[in-house]
Amino acid sequence: MVRRNDPCPCGSGKKYKKCHGRTDGGTHFLAEQELKQIMADYIGSTPAPGPDRNELSLLVKTWMSRLGGLMKAGAIEGAAYEHYAFNLHRDLWQRHLERSAQGAREEVKRVLESWNQPFVMFAELAGKNEGHLILKDVFGEHQWAMKENDRVAAPEGTLLFGMVLSDPRVREDAIQPVSTLYSVPSQNAAVAEKIREFAASVGEKADEAFLESNLLEIFAILHTSAEDTEELQENREPGERANESGMAAREAAAATEVQEEEEPLQTAEAVNTDDLTDGQRNAIAMLMAELESDGLDRDGKESLGNSVIRYFREENPIVRKPGGIVAGLYLAAQEANLLPGEPFTSKEVAKRFGVSEGTAQKYATAFSVRLK
Numbered sequence: 001m002v003r004r005n006d007p008c009p010c011g012s013g014k015k016y017k018k019c020h021g022r023t024d025g026g027t028h029f030l031a032e033q034e035l036k037q038i039m040a041d042y043i044g045s046t047p048a049p050g051p052d053r054n055e056l057s058l059l060v061k062t063w064m065s066r067l068g069g070l071m072k073a074g075a076i077e078g079a080a081y082e083h084y085a086f087n088l089h090r091d092l093w094q095r096h097l098e099r100s101a102q103g104a105r106e107e108v109k110r111v112l113e114s115w116n117q118p119f120v121m122f123a124e125l126a127g128k129n130e131g132h133l134i135l136k137d138v139f140g141e142h143q144w145a146m147k148e149n150d151r152v153a154a155p156e157g158t159l160l161f162g163m164v165l166s167d168p169r170v171r172e173d174a175i176q177p178v179s180t181l182y183s184v185p186s187q188n189a190a191v192a193e194k195i196r197e198f199a200a201s202v203g204e205k206a207d208e209a210f211l212e213s214n215l216l217e218i219f220a221i222l223h224t225s226a227e228d229t230e231e232l233q234e235n236r237e238p239g240e241r242a243n244e245s246g247m248a249a250r251e252a253a254a255a256t257e258v259q260e261e262e263e264p265l266q267t268a269e270a271v272n273t274d275d276l277t278d279g280q281r282n283a284i285a286m287l288m289a290e291l292e293s294d295g296l297d298r299d300g301k302e303s304l305g306n307s308v309i310r311y312f313r314e315e316n317p318i319v320r321k322p323g324g325i326v327a328g329l330y331l332a333a334q335e336a337n338l339l340p341g342e343p344f345t346s347k348e349v350a351k352r353f354g355v356s357e358g359t360a361q362k363y364a365t366a367f368s369v370r371l372k
Contacts, residue, residue: 031107031169038100038112046085046092056084066216068318069279070223075180082163082178083215086118093118107169114166118178120211122192125158132174135160138192139206144175159184159192161222184222194221224278273309279319280312287326295340304333307370315366323353328363335364336371 005015047053063080064073071079086093097112104112123135123144132145138159147170154160162181167174184191195218199206211218273281287308291301308329311317319325327349333339344352350360 031105031111034104034108035111038097038108041100042093042096043085046096047089052089056081059084059088063216063219064318065316067219067223068316069277069320070220078180079215079219086163086178087120087212087215090118111167111169114168118163118165119208120162120215121164121175122159122161122195122211125154125156125160127156132171135175139196139211140208143173145171145173146175146177154183161218182219182222191222276309276312277319279322280317283319283322283325284308284312286322287329290326290330300338304329304338304371307367311366311370321355321359324355324359325363327353327355327360328365329367331360331364332367332371335368338371 007013007015047056060077060080063076063083067076067079094116097115101109101112121135121144122138123142124138125133126136126143127134128148129145131148133148135144135146137143144164146164160181160183163178164175164181165178167176195211196206198214198217198221199210204210273284276284284305288301288305291304296304308325312319317325330339330344330349330353331346334343346357346360346364350357353360
């Protein structure tokens, strides 16, 4: 508790009575500082050393494996941590709130009581009212209000998703994010229907409980929308875009040719690659197109394609540059005498697929053992 003659918590260097203690909002300012400290204390101490940290580490690895290539590593870690600390182990959060409420001012106690039940919100931005964003539940009848700020500058129709806490200090329906809200542009609102379809496929209803118990897959759905795919295309390096443009041109040309005897490539392992990431599937598609253009026979294409698929399923690498995978496979396949045509150097193959020579050599090492 801050006394009148103590330094003001705002860091001004003044006494509290001559700074925030002078204003009517002084007590509200102190409550805000206490609440921030309570949140910081929980995050700083959770999980405790030992088995709990091992559990979180395993959870993060699982999320990295599923979402790698779709989200940045830091965002994946943050989302996995929120799921661990406020969903899977909500009892730890609730015990922390109970301890923190002891001796706290009444305004703080009231907020801590409302913080007791974090929940996953999936809502549409429906408008603004008196400095608040009005949010309508996509899968239910709830409506919430969130204090407007510069971090959430989005037009109406935007979908907002994330872990939130009730915050009744200004209005009873108010909420605040635990840390980050993820936004989905209005033109990608079809993701809501994808989530409904996902819930229906497992015999459940898309509601708050379903979102909480299936957060990992929900994140995967959100980050594989059409808009995200276009953004990833724009952010790729010129060499990668050129490679994929060339691949698309070859595929379009191949589509106009009459196939007399050979059927399309359909290997037993390649029929269903839904368990792979978008980056991994892009690498497989690029490889098949390149092998086709180089005149490798059907058996050779199947063999090399299956080698890559097995590698993805066993090692689950994050593939940000499909060209790196293909370049490495080409080097390893040449070493194993599995490719037709003139030999090439690592520098030449790296240039062909728009990656560094080091990247090509790294993946060549990974594949060389598999092709022996």
